[in-house]
Amino acid sequence: MSKKSQQRNNTDQFSSFGFIMAAIGSAVGIGNMWKFPYLTGSNGGGAFLFVFIICLVLVGIPILLAELSLGRAGRGDAMTCFQVLAVKQRKLWAGFGLLSIIAAFMIYSFYIVVTGWTFNYAVVSFSGALYRQPDFAAYFKEFSGGGWPLFYMIVTVVIAARVLMKGVSKGIELFNKILIPVLGVLLIALMVVSLTLPGAKAGVEFFLKPDFSELSIQSTLVALGQAFFSLSLGMGAMVTYGAYVEKDQSLGKATLAVSVGNIIYAVIAGLIIFPMTFSYGLEPTAGPGLIFVALPAAFANMPFGHMLGGLFFLLIAFAALTSCVSVLEVIIAFVIKHLGWTRRRAVTVLSCLAAIIAIPISLSVGGPIAEWKLFGFNLFDLFDYIASNIFLPIAGLGVTLFIGYITKAGAQEANLQPGMNKVWLILLRYVVPVFVVLIFLYSTGLIA
């Protein structure tokens, strides 16, 4: 059976375009929608965007390329790649891979809950029920602790499982090839609507007008973190996808395309959100409060608000789904390889397991077990904190050091021009590790 799955790995690959779509789909998620625009707006707008792009070049892009090269060189899942390529201390390096796989599973189990929320909001927005609520904050609180999130979480799991069951080219690739362009077109349409609202200009200014006086060490750290997290690094997704890339595709170009695509989606998201909040005199914030509390208030007063709101939430749900698919594929690839399971079995068992774990996670957000706390975190925040703030930077550091110092296969695989290659390796060796440690210290709250 493991022979069979290996065989499939060899034949079941991404096409060149399909891979870029899938990687953008993996990177573009809820974070781009609810985190990036706000961080940009509150940290000096265009000036922050500038710093962010520098951070992408210095940290995000080198690690992304490292992950993709590692995947294609090792031709396996996030752990196998290390095992195949490491000569010495195989267990240590495999440990980094395993850490990213564990992080991926933890992220999947709370990400499906959030994806479920967006599905629910799409439905209640289309039906109009959302706008009959007197208080959106109270509605969100009541809703998130109840049973509907569980239902939509299962819907999410089923859709993701259906896609993943069909394999790489017929499942993941096809899904992203359709959804990502559709997402782009609809986002642009929403952006046009948003930009033509009265008072939209104030929002655009808040989002993009460069104000270099607002830049501080703090905002640089924020930009660094965002450059790392917004590309879905450290969770093995890009390593896993990298293993399905054809040998003759240029990974350097792909890295560039994915990063640019990711920025474009995030900027468009900002150009939807801020004109809207400013036009209706709402306080822009970040996180769930922005899209589940502030934006419904804007949609409620907008002509065709039900439809536009429904569309907006559906888009976020799609963006989240494409990320869900990539995160679960990390674990699926691992299980197929190491337990010799069929894809069908891996998808079924892992989906069921994640759905079961997601039940208490969902109920911990304002639900019956909201008061069960560890270090002041409820279950949802705990999963998020451990996986995103601790595991991802460590796993990212592992890939960086491994490609920078240990294996030459990465550089061969990336196949950059000699000059670029040198720059990349210098970054991976001396610059990126320092920054990733900074990201780790900042995101865990060790430096403030």
Added chain:
Amino acid sequence: MHNTSRQLVQTGEIAFIMANNRTALETKQATDQFSSAGFILAAIGSSVGLGNMWMFPYITGQNGGGAFVLLFFLCLLIVGMPVLLAELAIGRGGRGDAASSFRNLTTRRIWHKSGIFLVIGAFLLFTFYSVVAGWTLQYTLQSFVGDLYSNPNYTETFAQYTSGWMPIFWQIMIFIITGWIVAKGISGGIEKFNKIVLPALLIILVVLMVRALFLPGAGEGVSFFLKPDFSELTVDSLLQALGQAFFSLSLGVGGMMTYGAYVEKNQSLSQATVAITGGSVVYALIAGLIIFPTTFSFGIAPSSGPGLVFIALPAAFSSMPFGHMFGAFFFILLAIAALTSAISMVEVPVAYCMNRWQWSRKKAATLVLIVCYVFALPCVLSAGGVLSSYTLGGKNVFDWMNYITSNIMLPLGGLMITIFVGYVWTRSVEEAGLSSGWFKAWIFTLRYIAPLLIILILLSSIGLLK
């Protein structure tokens, strides 16, 4: 697609298992099966129960009348009927009881043990269902002799009765009647009983309906029940319609699966599904046309559940000419509806024991009911009786049995059935008797729509959706 070889192996193994079991099964089949009409009547009997009488009419009235009925039909179409057909198909395909049918149809080990879940569900369901069925027998008798109407405070009468010792006697009567019918076998017991009482049930229903519709002010009740009011439809009514579509067909306990094993190979299961669903709906609609004209005519607030039939309706019967007799008819009707359902519940564990330990039907029925009684006694004593104040989390034994079986085990059982036919069993097409277009639609529903909707039913029945 990618596991064709595995399917081939699976098919081969099934053929092997079938060949091994064939002799035992064929003798059983040859000797004791339902006739075509007998099966449909028995299945209708199983699905028509107290829920159709005291739940459906009330929910309908509360949720926009005719508009809700339309929604209910839709839910039957996308959840009730597909799952019913799935249960019947598993039963006939597996030719066993609710547990061994799964084992006969797949080599996947995890399914070999899961069927027992349905058997336990049916077993526990009977422990509290028998209590309520006993009440209907008592009320029948009391209504005939007129005792029931001596005290005009029916809440008090009901409390007095349930807190006494009589319910124990009537529960034992239910045990004896069901046990006796089940012990006589499929064609000589279950089929015969249903063939006699279901037409009788229909006659009584029609007589009562005609009587109720001619009461002064009956029109108001009819319009409360059926007048469509689409503005009353909400998400909550959708959930109620879904739940009703699922529960009113007695799905998720393996009753239909067990009956399915006794159906002849040449009978069309899809036609049977339509007939059973149609029958169940007709009974429920007539029940509503009895209950609402009566309550409205006598100015009684319509409610649901035991309160409706044991408290509100007796008040109406007491002021109706020949009310004792109509009351008694009504309670006989309830008793019959309850008994035909109880029989299907008991048949599930009985069939299981017969297969599992090769017991004779008589022995299985006797032992199952004796063991069941051990659980049923605390149930009856806690439903208003001496044990009713022993509660855990606000529920006594009776309430817990009801909650665990109806609200948790039934939906989970239904989910198991849809997933099994949707994803695991590869040869359901042979049993379903559907044309290829319908078959595709059925499988699609079982794969994606029905499981998600059953999860909604589960979430709402355990109280998470408010």
